[in-house]
Amino acid sequence: DSGVTQTPKHLITATGQRVTLRCSPRSGDLSVYWYQQSLDQGLQFLIQYYNGEERAKGNILERFSAQQFPDLHSELNLSSLELGDSALYFCASSVVPWGGNEQFFGPGTRLTVL
Amino acid sequence: AQKVTQAQTEISVVEKEDVTLDCVYETRDTTYYLFWYKQPPSGELVFLIRRNSFDEQNEISGRYSWNFQKSTSSFNFTITASQVVDSAVYFCAQTDYGGSQGNLIFGKGTKLSVKP
Numbered sequence: 001d002s003g004v005t006q007t008p009k010h011l012i013t014a015t016g017q018r019v020t021l022r023c024s025p026r027s028g029d030l031s032v033y034w035y036q037q038s039l040d041q042g043l044q045f046l047i048q049y050y051n052g053e054e055r056a057k058g059n060i061l062e063r064f065s066a067q068q069f070p071d072l073h074s075e076l077n078l079s080s081l082e083l084g085d086s087a088l089y090f091c092a093s094s095v096v097p098w099g100g101n102e103q104f105f106g107p108g109t110r111l112t113v114l
Numbered sequence: 115a116q117k118v119t120q121a122q123t124e125i126s127v128v129e130k131e132d133v134t135l136d137c138v139y140e141t142r143d144t145t146y147y148l149f150w151y152k153q154p155p156s157g158e159l160v161f162l163i164r165r166n167s168f169d170e171q172n173e174i175s176g177r178y179s180w181n182f183q184k185s186t187s188s189f190n191f192t193i194t195a196s197q198v199v200d201s202a203v204y205f206c207a208q209t210d211y212g213g214s215q216g217n218l219i220f221g222k223g224t225k226l227s228v229k230p
Contacts, residue, residue: 044220048216098214098215100146
């Protein structure tokens with residue numbers, strides 16, 4: 001158990017809908033990362049937060065947004081969903097985002113868009 | 115741009131065989147960090163090791179060992195006396211922007227199947 005929690009574990013929804021994925025980092029970790037894992041794209045970095053502020057963006061679509069709250073949990077919002085958004089979404093956390101600190105991953109949320 | 119290449123897509127071995135998973139990275143940074151993660155069939159990503167660019171010492175942890183060679187930009191992972199429980203997808207990764215931002219760039223992964 002990495003100490004990172006993600007809810008829900010599975011999510012099935014329809015095209016055009018909006019969903020919210022939730023992540024709670026390990027106790028003491030200030031930085032949260034979101035990654036998407038799909039068969040064709042592999043594991044891709046989406047976005048990073050540190051202590052409530054957005055710090056880095058990767059290949060995140062404009063239809064996707066995220067935030068980190070004062071209690072450090074994070075939410076990833078996916079809207080106008082398309083079939084291609086079906087993937088495993090991971091949240092990871094680390095103490096701080098610099099210095100190559102190891103990132104600990106949550107169990108993931110498997111999103112299926114029908 | 116940073117890139118991580120895991121040329122072996124799938125490897126199949128019989129239990130007790132040794133197996134090496136290759137990882138080649140590309141970076142222009144002088145400071146960077148390399149990682150290996152394991153993704154068992156259950157799906158979670160498990161951290162195995164971190165290595166920084168200034169530490170080329172090989173590391174051994176039980177049946178696992180890692181060989182980091184800057185001269186060939188490689189960070190290979192060897193499992194000695196493999197076991198069925200080692201069956202998983204293994205990912206090599208490096209930090210982006212020299213580690214100043216923390217996000218990881220992953221290779222495509224190598225699926226290891228260990229048969230009894």
